Amino acid sequence: MPTTVREFRVRADGEAPLTMLTAYDAPTAAACEAAGVDAILVGDSMGNAALGYDSTLPVTVEEVASRTGAVARATDEPLVIADMPFLSFGVNEAESLKNAGRMLKEEGAHAVKIESGSHTVGLTERLAAVGIPVMAHLGLTPQKVNQLGYSRQGTSREAANEIAALAREHEDAGAFALVLEHVPANLATQVTEDLSIPTIGIGAGPDCDGQVLVANDVLGLDDQQPPFAEAFGDVRGEMEKAVSGYVEAVEDGEFPAEEHSHVESDLDDLY
Numbered sequence: 128m129p130t131t132v133r134e135f136r137v138r139a140d141g142e143a144p145l146t147m148l149t150a151y152d153a154p155t156a157a158a159c160e161a162a163g164v165d166a167i168l169v170g171d172s173m174g175n176a177a178l179g180y181d182s183t184l185p186v187t188v189e190e191v192a193s194r195t196g197a198v199a200r201a202t203d204e205p206l207v208i209a210d211m212p213f214l215s216f217g218v219n220e221a222e223s224l225k226n227a228g229r230m231l232k233e234e235g236a237h238a239v240k241i242e243s244g245s246h247t248v249g250l251t252e253r254l255a256a257v258g259i260p261v262m263a264h265l266g267l268t269p270q271k272v273n274q275l276g277y278s279r280q281g282t283s284r285e286a287a288n289e290i291a292a293l294a295r296e297h298e299d300a301g302a303f304a305l306v307l308e309h310v311p312a313n314l315a316t317q318v319t320e321d322l323s324i325p326t327i328g329i330g331a332g333p334d335c336d337g338q339v340l341v342a343n344d345v346l347g348l349d350d351q352q353p354p355f356a357e358a359f360g361d362v363r364g365e366m367e368k369a370v371s372g373y374v375e376a377v378e379d380g381e382f383p384a385e386e387h388s389h390v391e392s393d394l395d396d397l398y
Contacts, residue, residue: 130206132260139325145337151177151194153201166206169195176343183269186212199235209236213270242268248296255301263297267309281310307331330355
């Protein structure tokens with residue numbers, strides 16, 4: 128059965144943690160579904176992982192929309208969540224609603240994720256009120272890279288209290304789930320215990336209700352990855368091996384072979 132927002136929340140109370148991965152294209156999304164992933168995040172991490180940018184900041188609404196549509200068309204079971212890119216929300220409420228609503232109305236997402244702060248509490252409430260489910264995101268928020276860098280967040284008592292307070296405020300505003308990124312595990316544990324909505328950790332320890340990673344890290348597609356990630360395969364190595372095999376076969380004249388070609392006898396005397 129397809130995973131709905133309500134089902135996602137119910138599964139958080141089950142024995143097995145929720146699983147979420149990013150995906151930016153149909154083949155990766157289909158593989159995630161086949162592997163039994165509960166949710167797919169069409170993350171603005173596509174900026175670094177798929178589009179060749181140095182950060183997530185250049186990612187546009189159009190890019191997220193296009194890739195959200197691809198993921199939604201390729202899957203039936205997982206919850207599909209569109210990640211709202213930098214400046215697509217929080218500047219103007221009407222524009223925020225339009226951009227977020229487009230992901231559901233036109234591209235087939237089931238929910239959106241927004242990098243959160245004090246400025247997104249009211250927006251979360253407004254989005255939820257019009258039927259746009261919101262996954263909040265606290266801790267390391269890459270869209271604030273110019274302010275925060277990529278360092279661990281919530282390491283002081285003051286910063287931890289702020290994250291905990293914002294988590295409660297976003298739950299009260301109607302968020303259906305919360306991503307906690309690169310925060311101390313004991314902070315994530317306390318936030319998870321305090322909230323009734325599921326927490327999804329990334330670099331936040333084992334006690335969240337679920338986990339999320341960037342698919343490139345899980346697949347082993349990049350040379351480097353964050354300290355909280357792990358490669359569960361070597362897809363890059365397999366890709367290089369396959370491409371090297373193709374190049375060698377073409378250069379040696381072994382490809383295309385007879386079985387890869389079609390001969391039409393009536394064309395033998397064309398010239």
